[in-house]
Amino acid sequence: MLAALIPYHQVRDDLWRPLAGASKRYMLVLALLSAVALWGLIAWGYQIHVGIGVAGIQRPVFWGFYLVDFVFWIGISHAGTLISAILRLTDADWRKPVTRAAEAITVFALMIGGMFPLIHLGRVWLFYWLFPYPNSRLLWPNYRSPLMWDVTAISTYLTGSLIFLYLPLIPDVAQLAQKTSGWRLRLYKIMALGWTGSDREWHALERAMKLMAGIILAVAVSVHSVVAWDFAMAIAPMWHSTIFAPYFVVGAIFSGLAGLIVALNIIRRTMHLENYLLPHHFNNLAKLLLLMSLLWLYFTFAEHLTVWYGNEPKEMRVFGARVSGRFSPEFWVMVLVNFVVPFVLLGIRRLRSITTATIASVGVLIGMWLERYLIIIPTLSMPSLRSSWGHYSPSWVEISITIATFAAMASLYLIFSKLFPIVSVWEFEPHPQEEP
Amino acid sequence: MSFFITGTFAAKDPLTDAIKKLKANGFSAADLAVFSDEPIEFPRGVLDRPSHMSLAVVSGAVTFFLLVVGFVYYTQTTYPLVTGGMPIFSFWATGVVFYEITMLGAILTTAGWFIWESGLLRRDKNIPVPAIEPEVICLRIRCTPDKLGTAAAILQNAGAQNVGKLEKAA
Numbered sequence: 325m326l327a328a329l330i331p332y333h334q335v336r337d338d339l340w341r342p343l344a345g346a347s348k349r350y351m352l353v354l355a356l357l358s359a360v361a362l363w364g365l366i367a368w369g370y371q372i373h374v375g376i377g378v379a380g381i382q383r384p385v386f387w388g389f390y391l392v393d394f395v396f397w398i399g400i401s402h403a404g405t406l407i408s409a410i411l412r413l414t415d416a417d418w419r420k421p422v423t424r425a426a427e428a429i430t431v432f433a434l435m436i437g438g439m440f441p442l443i444h445l446g447r448v449w450l451f452y453w454l455f456p457y458p459n460s461r462l463l464w465p466n467y468r469s470p471l472m473w474d475v476t477a478i479s480t481y482l483t484g485s486l487i488f489l490y491l492p493l494i495p496d497v498a499q500l501a502q503k504t505s506g507w508r509l510r511l512y513k514i515m516a517l518g519w520t521g522s523d524r525e526w527h528a529l530e531r532a533m534k535l536m537a538g539i540i541l542a543v544a545v546s547v548h549s550v551v552a553w554d555f556a557m558a559i560a561p562m563w564h565s566t567i568f569a570p571y572f573v574v575g576a577i578f579s580g581l582a583g584l585i586v587a588l589n590i591i592r593r594t595m596h597l598e599n600y601l602l603p604h605h606f607n608n609l610a611k612l613l614l615l616m617s618l619l620w621l622y623f624t625f626a627e628h629l630t631v632w633y634g635n636e637p638k639e640m641r642v643f644g645a646r647v648s649g650r651f652s653p654e655f656w657v658m659v660l661v662n663f664v665v666p667f668v669l670l671g672i673r674r675l676r677s678i679t680t681a682t683i684a685s686v687g688v689l690i691g692m693w694l695e696r697y698l699i700i701i702p703t704l705s706m707p708s709l710r711s712s713w714g715h716y717s718p719s720w721v722e723i724s725i726t727i728a729t730f731a732a733m734a735s736l737y738l739i740f741s742k743l744f745p746i747v748s749v750w751e752f753e754p755h756p757q758e759e760p
Numbered sequence: 761m762s763f764f765i766t767g768t769f770a771a772k773d774p775l776t777d778a779i780k781k782l783k784a785n786g787f788s789a790a791d792l793a794v795f796s797d798e799p800i801e802f803p804r805g806v807l808d809r810p811s812h813m814s815l816a817v818v819s820g821a822v823t824f825f826l827l828v829v830g831f832v833y834y835t836q837t838t839y840p841l842v843t844g845g846m847p848i849f850s851f852w853a854t855g856v857v858f859y860e861i862t863m864l865g866a867i868l869t870t871a872g873w874f875i876w877e878s879g880l881l882r883r884d885k886n887i888p889v890p891a892i893e894p895e896v897i898c899l900r901i902r903c904t905p906d907k908l909g910t911a912a913a914i915l916q917n918a919g920a921q922n923v924g925k926l927e928k929a930a
Contacts (some may be wrong), residue, residue: 528878
């Protein structure tokens with residue numbers, strides 16, 4: 325059966341419609357999410373006022389929820405830029421409705437993830453000590469420290485991701501500027517930089533995007549490698565591993581894809597973009613998610629097998645705690661939601677649908693958060709000296725801030741989707757509508 | 761004195777023909793500009809826009825690399841730390857910082873070069889810009905008074921609609 329084409333003017337109308345006005349439901353959801361995010365800010369304010377002691381972190385577990393959240397959100401940030409860059413470089417045509425939504429996730433996840441080292445600092449007002457300038461004794465920051473590696477890696481990635489999101493937005497805001505008035509007009513005009521749609525501009529944009537895709541790919545891989553090296557450079561049980569960097573990169577892409585699928589499904593339903601975010605987009609993303617699930621299982625198995633076979637006592641204590649000890653419930657839930665559920669729901673073709681892909685993705689997000697928890701907490705709880713062992717339980721401040729970051733992410737995304745088309749209009753060529 | 765003439769096209773093929781004929785009649789690529797609301801790719805040789813963006817990006821990356829190596833070397837050696845015989849400046853231990861700043865150089869140069877090469881922010885305000893409608897491609901030609909007729913005839917023969925002189929916006 326011949327498929328009908330969506331005329332370009334309808335593409336515009338459909339993709340610009342969500343920008344016009346805000347419904348009561350939208351405002352209510354935004355208000356609720358903002359309230360939760362505000363609660364997180366209050367909790368952080370309380371921590372700043374009273375001191376870092378209000379958090380549950382104490383010796384030997386000096387990294388708790390904050391570092392778990394940091395690694396988790398940096399991982400989620402790989403959803404956009406990395407996936408978008410890979411799909412751009414491989415000229416995957418189905419990426420077009422997906423890329424902007426993905427790139428926006430990257431920017432917001434990085435902004436949130438990048439806050440956690442500051443929250444973890446305790447005395448956040450001294451964060452400027454990380455800036456490259458000499459102190460009163462003429463000592464400079466130590467660039468050999470993985471903390472400084474993090475600062476440079478995340479700053480570079482955030483800068484690159486912002487530019488990667490902004491460049492393809494220019495033609496869209498230039499067109500939007502012709503249709504709006506008031507503060508939106510001023511905003512779009514400033515952002516459009518005087519774009520006229522000339523071939524010289526298009527050529528420059530396409531060249532820049534190709535180059536940026538290559539560069540950002542290399543940066544994204546390096547960023548999560550650096551996050552992995554934060555752990556791997558320490559001679560601590562189950563951290564000092566040569567495969568930690570690729571293991572983290574795989575986990576980051578895995579969780580990022582899951583975040584993207586969840587976000588796209590919500591966008592599809594709430595903005596009525598069923599004609600643009602089609603089942604085959606979700607099908608392709610679901611297949612990628614399944615591939616990453618298998619890769620994640622391979623890395624997890626390789627990591628644990630090597631430790632088990634080596635039978636090093638201090639490593640085996642952490643291994644045992646994870647697999648059959650006090651952390652085993654979290655471990656086996658992680659295996660269930662990161663491998664078993666995606667394998668069944670996405671591996672069996674008959675079961676694969678938008679709904680099952682979203683269910684599997686929500687599971688993967690939970691599983692990947694647990695994975696970060698299981699990497700950080702057991703190792704710190706059980707250092708080499710048995711007399712130094714300790715427990716960690718998060719305080720209400722840490723839990724509040726963790727929950728608030730999810731609300732903040734959703735709020736930022738909601739606001740973004742009201743300001744800019746969440747699907748790139750100019751990249752969206754008229755396409756055949758799928759038969760129901 | 762230069763004049764500007766425009767013609768609109770609904771498809772790429774007649775536009776390509778028009779550009780080829782205009783170039784055969786002495787118009788250069790610099791005299792021609794195509795305006796559209798989505799990118800249009802022409803076959804090689806029709807309306808090439810040479811670019812040095814790749815070279816600029818590599819140069820930017822190399823510059824930032826040299827700057828960051830110099831800067832880190834300075835910061836590590838300017839204060840006489842006691843390192844117990846270990847090297848005071850370690851290239852490998854600071855390699856991540858070098859890598860990231862090199863990439864930052866590449867990113868910033870890409871963004872900067874895009875703005876430069878696209879002509880955004882340095883547009884000659886005396887050159888009029890046609891308003892573009894969705895799904896319509898507009899060809900703007902810069903010509904001298906004696907070539908106005910030739911340009912208009914080529915546009916019309918190629919099937920352009922709305923051929924006319926473009927005045928500077930008020």
